[in-house]
Amino acid sequence: MHHHSHPVSNSNVHQVQALAETPQLDEIETYQLKFESPMKLIENPPDLQTWRERLFNVDEPIFLTEDEFQTYFPHVDNVYSHRSTQTYKLKPFVSHYWNCRLKGRPPGTAKSLDPARKKRRRVARERDLCGVKIKIVEYDRGTIPQELEQQHKCLGHQTVSRDMASAFPGLVQSHTGIWMTPSPVYGPQDTSVSKWFSIQRINGKKENGNTDSVPGPHKHSIEESDRIKKNSVFRLLVSKNGKSRRSTHLTPFFAARLLGSVRFPILLARSIQSYCDITITLRTLIRNMSDANHGMQQKKTYAQKATGEALSTVQSHSSETALKLYGACFCPFVQRAWIALEIKRVPYQYIEVDPYKKPQSLLDISPKGLVPAIRHGPEWSINDSAIIMEYLEDLGQGTPLLPSTPQQKAHSRLWTLHVHSKIIPAFYRYLQEQDGEKQIQYAKEFKETVITLVDAADQHGPFFLGPEISFVDVQVAPWVIRMRRVLSPYRGWPDPEPGTRYARWVDAIEHHKAVQATTSTDDLYLDSYERYAENRPNTSQLADAINTGRGLP
Ligand SMILES: N[C@@H](CCC(=O)N[C@@H](CS)C(=O)NCC(=O)O)C(=O)O
The missing domain is CATH 1.20.1050.10 (Glutathione S-transferase Yfyf (Class Pi); Chain A, domain 2)
Structure with missing residues (x-):
């Protein structure tokens, strides 16, 4: 994968504190204050997609080092919304409970300001509630989750690496008792070592205490979560790039309302126009965020040979005929003339040329070296896709395209x-x-x-x-x-x-x-x-x- 930064490097680490000073970000939740560790906002940490999916699915308990948690959780904080945090007098950890944001509006919360909409909207949202709940346990510095500790003991008290969780994939199998005791290796006073976090899905589990809660993963994709709300790192990017308040603020709100009715096209009819604009805005923002991943990839260039169905068509039109189409496989102007020839079913020969290298055979018939160009008979030729289409029409062969x-x-x-x-x-x-x-x-x-x-x-x-x-x-x-x-x-x-x-x-x-x-x-x-x-x-x-x-x- 292509890494712009490593989570441990500080070069593009932005503490949430700095964020709070940015006026655009008043909408960002203050969840970060709930964790004792300040979140890092790193634009493109290694293996971001894998981590996002892991933290979205939470199919099994996940153990994270402090560094990993600070780095990756801000990339999925849009998926969940904070419900409660519990501290304990005698236990060296804090539990944070988060619900999936697509849970729908709980009864009793503020409703839409528009009285004409709220009734229908509620019906739309309640059908598709997502019941995923997660518990994030933040262990005190210098202590270690019991499950990790057991692994550690099995290994004869060797020094635990920061990447212990990934080093012991077997750990994540167990669903029981992941609360911890002070580690014999890391005393509670040892602040030099990583703090641990565990994340597990608790809907449908006893400890959730909620009888109507059913087990299972999200009822939607991570993309759907991203459409409803953008994560904190993304928002930071947007504010850094000086995006307008309007587009960053209003759209998630409206999109959430409108997306709630996507499965009910009738409700949506009035809003098609604005829905489309909002979709464009959100998708552009999300797209640009993942663009960061592309920076290091090898540059691609234009293709020089058709593929798929176009290749079969090229092959079946390779023998010499009076009418010759000089084309390039990627070129939309060529495709216009090519489609017309296919519809008309007139005999033609397709000749692939590179319009950026401009062979003499092309320059002979297209002075600027643009494709498409055609030859018809030994003497005559013309270029420009629109003119070629008119010419094919005027030949009067095959199906006409003009009425x-x-x-x-x-x-x-x-x-x-x-x-x-x-x-x-x-x-x-x-x-x-x-x-x-x-x-x-x-x-x-x-x-x-x-x-x-x-x-x-x-x-x-x-x-x-x-x-x-x-x-x-x-x-x-x-x-x-x-x-x-x-x-x-x-x-x-x-x-x-x-x-x-x-x-x-x-x-x-x-x-x-x-x-x-x-x-x-x-x-x-x-x-x-x-x-x-x-x-x-x-x-x-x-x-x-x-x-x-x-x-x-
Ligand atoms: N107006 C021309 C435009 C054709 C055109 O721009 N073709 C591109 C390929 S998609 C080309 O030949 N480019 C060569 C160049 O830019 O030098 C037409 O409709 O045929």
Whole structure:
């Protein structure tokens, strides 16, 4: 794994105390005050994902050193909310009880301020209560949990390492009596040694004392918890990056309310617009947080050979024909022309070229060395995807993609212009933007351009003009399929809300045979677009045009 920092290094350790001085963070719970050890807020400690999952699942009791607890618990504190802390006169530890935050609103707590909503909202939330409760035991410094001590004795009183918990995986099997006695090795006065923490799930256990409590893990994923509330380290990142108060404060609140009704689409109807914006905001923030993990990875570059279904199509169109498509497997402009050729079922030859190396064969037919370009017959050639699509239409072979009347044609051309001048520039602005706050803004702008198109589409669809795919769909299809394959992993772009007209349109495009026949496997797009997502210099003429605010090449 790629480590930016080690938990024991102090370079990017931020004590919670410093946090409290940041005005943006008044919303952060004061849970840290409940622990005697100050929490560390380390952005990217080693094996973060594994630790988060472990601390989320708590399938078996977990023993942590103080350092581990301080480092990793702030990364999952959003999952739980503090219920109570118990201290004992005679026992050298403190017990902290936390409930899963998705437990729902306990009876008697403050309700929504909106009287029109509270009744329905309560119904929605109560169906899906998550009953997970955990107990965190914080042992006094210099003492050791009994279970660890037993292991230690078995090993003949050898010095216990800070990583004892991981050194003795057998420990975590037992569910009994993990309270401790003062260690014979570490006297209670010895403050140089690590303090221990144990975490266990107690719902459904006797000691929970709650008869209605059932055992078992969370009823939801960790992602769902992350959507409802962000953890403290994440919040620190947000405040450090100077994100606005609005986006960090309001969204978790609204998202929690709205997500409560995700399974009840009727309730949601009014809020689709704001739900979408909130999802974008949260997903962008969460996405950017895990971006830290990518820093050390090897840089990926564009693919030079199609994969998956697109590769089969390339192979079945490799023999010489009069009509030749010069393309690049990752290129959405190429895919437009390619989809059109597949729908029309006209004979063509696909020739893969590298538009960044620009072989003479490409420059001969495309002066700027852009793909796609076509040759038709020994003499004639043209480039530009939109012009190629018009040309294929004018050939009058195979299925037409433009409708038949002049008025319908004009309508299709108007929305083709929208794809070209609005959707595509917004797509790249969003993908290339590095600033988190601007990404949220550009995500919303991109969404608006797409929704405008969907609003102009035939009411029933599923395609733009009705049951069959047509010109406008083909013009935009390559970017539609790159929403899930590129915008989602790099920018947290949300999947369509199921059941919406927009979702049905995306689905119809994703499942169209000609789209699928020209689409490579997901990894090809993920790798090929890393350059755009990182906005690397010299990525392409298109990327430069976006960065400098010029029109598309
Ligand atoms: N307006 C052109 C744009 C095509 C385009 O930008 N293609 C990219 C690949 S996706 C390219 O050839 N880039 C080469 C370069 O930037 O030098 C079209 O619609 O065909």
